[in-house]
Amino acid sequence: MATCLVTGGAGFLGSHLCDELLRRKHRVICVDNLETGSLANIAHIRQPEFVHLNLDITEPYHVDDEPIDVVYHLASPASPIDYLRLPLHTLKVGSYGTHHTLGLAKKHRARFLIASTSEVYGDPQEHPQTEAYWGHVNPIGPRGVYDEAKRYAEALTMAYHRQQGVDTSIIRIFNTYGPRMRPHDGRAIPTFLRQALQNQPITVFGNGEQTRSFCFVSDLVRGMIALAESGYHLPVNVGNPNEFTLLELAQAVIEATESSSELVFEPLPTDDPQVRQPDITLARELLGWQPEVELIEGLRRTIDEAGLEALAGVSP
Ligand code: NAD
Numbered sequence: 621m622a623t624c625l626v627t628g629g630a631g632f633l634g635s636h637l638c639d640e641l642l643r644r645k646h647r648v649i650c651v652d653n654l655e656t657g658s659l660a661n662i663a664h665i666r667q668p669e670f671v672h673l674n675l676d677i678t679e680p681y682h683v684d685d686e687p688i689d690v691v692y693h694l695a696s697p698a699s700p701i702d703y704l705r706l707p708l709h710t711l712k713v714g715s716y717g718t719h720h721t722l723g724l725a726k727k728h729r730a731r732f733l734i735a736s737t738s739e740v741y742g743d744p745q746e747h748p749q750t751e752a753y754w755g756h757v758n759p760i761g762p763r764g765v766y767d768e769a770k771r772y773a774e775a776l777t778m779a780y781h782r783q784q785g786v787d788t789s790i791i792r793i794f795n796t797y798g799p800r801m802r803p804h805d806g807r808a809i810p811t812f813l814r815q816a817l818q819n820q821p822i823t824v825f826g827n828g829e830q831t832r833s834f835c836f837v838s839d840l841v842r843g844m845i846a847l848a849e850s851g852y853h854l855p856v857n858v859g860n861p862n863e864f865t866l867l868e869l870a871q872a873v874i875e876a877t878e879s880s881s882e883l884v885f886e887p888l889p890t891d892d893p894q895v896r897q898p899d900i901t902l903a904r905e906l907l908g909w910q911p912e913v914e915l916i917e918g919l920r921r922t923i924d925e926a927g928l929e930a931l932a933g934v935s936p
Contacts, residue, residue: 625649629652630657632698634694636800637845649688651673655676656698680720691728692735696770733848736790736791742767748897751855789850789853803932813873817931826892830892830893830895840859859911876919
């Protein structure tokens with residue numbers, strides 16, 4: 621049994637990670653100030669092996685437990701709606717929050733994993749994206765607060781590894797979906813599901829020809845734990861390489877929900893990437909990992925597990 625500290629453990633991905641770590645019989649310390657997460661995501665966890673600490677990681681913080689074996693650092697606003705609303709907080713979480721959490725991992729001699737993102741590639745000029753690609757990011761656009769915070773956090777992580785000897789890892793997460801996404805968080809899948817379940821028009825940005833790759837949350841969590849348990853230090857892409865246009869995604873959501881919604885088109889947000897597809901050769905070779913849940917099945921599981929009312933935004 622290992623003791624794992626999960627920052628952002630009351631968020632969408634973090635709460636699924638806590639569930640899986642507990643299922644594997646680990647102890648879990650969840651550090652989350654509920655900025656974008658919710659107690660509802662962890663209310664079902666009743667084991668004594670789980671504790672939630674309401675701490676803001678942008679301030680120095682300490683955890684008395686000893687030992688701490690693995691630190692999963694997920695805390696950060698993640699959806700565009702959140703980081704556009706919280707630009708300075710997003711930069712502070714990526715910088716101060718990551719400093720404090722790396723310092724904690726160093727003190728406890730813990731393995732450290734940071735949840736980075738495919739957004740470090742920006743609007744990529746290389747397709748699909750391999751870990752060797754350095755990215756094409758606009759630092760001063762509205763999305764820069766998120767993209768650059770994550771790029772800084774990666775640089776900080778490598779500096780703690782190279783100079784301070786911390787045992788670090790970096791997961792570059794591509795779009796992930798599943799139950800517990802908030803219906804109004806602005807990301808494509810919860811938005812489309814909410815609109816489809818209410819039989820309202822589905823809002824597609826641009827002409828809908830831009831592509832994304834969608835990974836179901838259970839696949840992502842499996843890859844994240846496999847990377848944390850490896851001894852690897854350089855970034856690893858984890859995501860589903862099956863690429864869909866936004867139009868195809870909208871059709872899949874209509875099929876999964878048996879909705880009568882029609883499509884409407886709205887202007888593209890600033891710096892919206894045109895393509896997004898992970899090259900997961902490294903994850904396959906290093907971790908023996910690959911996604912198992914295809915889009916239609918993942919959408920159906922999301923609907924079954926989250927419930928129609930929650931997805932439609934009728935109940936919290
Ligand atoms: P989320 O918003 O649901 O979870 C983030 C959690 O961090 C929330 O519970 C929030 O309350 C917490 N948090 C924020 N600021 C904090 C602070 N100062 N102190 C303590 N807790 C704080 O987002 P998510 O989708 O679960 O994303 C989790 C991580 O994965 C993020 O780092 C995100 O950048 C990364 N990621 C997610 C995706 C995705 O598709 N979901 C893709 C790429 C990267």
